[in-house]
Amino acid sequence: MLSLNINGKSHQLDVAEDMPLLWAVRDVVGLTGTKFGCGIAMCGACTVHVDGQAVRACITPVGTLAGKRITTIEAIEQHPVGQRVQAAWRELDVVQCGYCQSGQVMSATALLQSNPDPSDADIDAAMGGNICRCGTYGRMRAAIKQAAQKKGA
Numbered sequence: 001m002l003s004l005n006i007n008g009k010s011h012q013l014d015v016a017e018d019m020p021l022l023w024a025v026r027d028v029v030g031l032t033g034t035k036f037g038c039g040i041a042m043c044g045a046c047t048v049h050v051d052g053q054a055v056r057a058c059i060t061p062v063g064t065l066a067g068k069r070i071t072t073i074e075a076i077e078q079h080p081v082g083q084r085v086q087a088a089w090r091e092l093d094v095v096q097c098g099y100c101q102s103g104q105v106m107s108a109t110a111l112l113q114s115n116p117d118p119s120d121a122d123i124d125a126a127m128g129g130n131i132c133r134c135g136t137y138g139r140m141r142a143a144i145k146q147a148a149q150k151k152g153a
Helices: 021-029 073-078 080-091 101-114 120-127 137-152
Strands: 002-006 009-013 047-050 053-056 069-071
Touching: 002 021, 009 021, 047 101, 053 101, 073 080, 073 101, 080 101, 080 137, 101 120, 101 137, 120 137
Parallel strands: 002 069
Antiparallel strands: 002 009, 047 053, 047 069
């Protein structure tokens, strides 16, 4: 039995330690906001936070996560930075098809948590591992900048 802290709640999971976190979150715990994309950590659709850092859930074995705090898109609004990012996403109408957006929001929130005033190069570096087939990169960059500007609001 494995104990994981997901979104502030303890979950006892009867799963193999090499199960990717993505499947534990989606299929065992039932939080389906985190998406499966490529399965090899190349697209970022499965991005979650582990102790505040953006990680790819599709390649992260659950056996490595004991004692760590896992945050999924379902709880990102509980963090002030996550709230600002989601508000900016809505205000600037970033989403097109939406499939990759939970991973995009998680990566953007991790960026702003570590760098509250990112440059364009910082945004490109942090978001470069997240692919959006709809090409909403310009709106995402604008939303990240808007969320950064509202940090004192």
